[in-house]
Amino acid sequence: MRTTSVADQVTRAALELFATQGYATTSVQQIVEAAGVTKGAMYHYFQSKDDLLFAIYERMLSLQKSRLDEIMARGGAVEEVLRTVCVDVIETSIDFLPEGTVFFRSMHMLTAPRRQEVVRRRREYHDQFATLIERGQAEGVFRTDVPRSVLIAHFFSDVHYLSHWYSPEGPEDKTEVAQQITDLFLRSIRANGGGATDG
Template sequence: MKDTNVADDVMRAAVELFAANGYANTSVQQVVEAAGVTKGAMYHYFQSKDDLLFGIYDRMLSLQKEHLDAIIERGGAVGDVVRAVCVDVIETSIDFLPEGTVFFRSMHMLTAPRQSEVTRRRRDYNDTFAALIEQGQAEGLYRSDIPRPVLIANFFADVHYLSHWYSPEGPEGKTLLAEQLTDLYLAGIDARAANGGAR
């Protein structure tokens, strides 16, 4: 049976080192020393430093996709589903703030196959989210005077920018912040915003 604690220790050490020194300036040897494991133990879970960087993002994205699918499966009005999805993706992004910060700063250094895999995974999430927005537009909830990709990019730009200013030690907890950002986003795409507030 695999010792998942080893993988967690390696991942945690990698995130800390990549954040402090940069991905390019961190060696595999530094990661294994910080994790207190051997190179052999690390290579049991991660084939390369590239694989480790991908794994950092994969863990976060996999969790967010699982949550997205579960929220949709529960059903309900599309407006409620979209709101729940938005709150969740902000909360989980805050939970994985160090991982997200490291990944977005270093993703251009991934090998081409890994970059393609990241693109595919992100597109899968994006397409599912886009389908919800499309349904809301069809029901007259969300504005259609702005292209759907712009509406979607507006939300995820805020999510990706979190690491530049949000601090978990700040006065607002993740749930309150997630609700506030979601309220701002949904108010901006509300169909009433396209015609001065009147349906």
């Protein structure tokens, strides 16, 4: 119990400092002071600021991947499975909005091995997402006139852009936003126009 709380305290302190004053200008000393722990305690879990920045984002990546695995394991009609996956990734991205904002702003400062690990983990998720699109295309549900990579980029660009405009204090909650973005995406990838002529 104690061990988890030290790692959590350090991660939370780092997240807050990176968000308010930037990754580059935050020192390890400031992080441990804000967390109320010693440097030795921090270094037991994180070897560097680099490790901390990666850990902040890794929590979201791990959660989203485990949720994706669960949703796909349940099975079902391809469009409904994809709908559930899309809503989930948007909702969890909103839940981790501060983490995502800090990470994307500072990702270029990660060491090359850490950057490569993030790319590998995200590609793993995208590849699994792509299998759903591929299955839908094979079943004639999703369009095939646009490359699969473009369809996937279309969805995830919306997800990555959330931090630029979404506010938890805004008029729409995360579920409404997730359903709206998912609906727009699914309409755009359906075969035969995807209901673009509705209304």
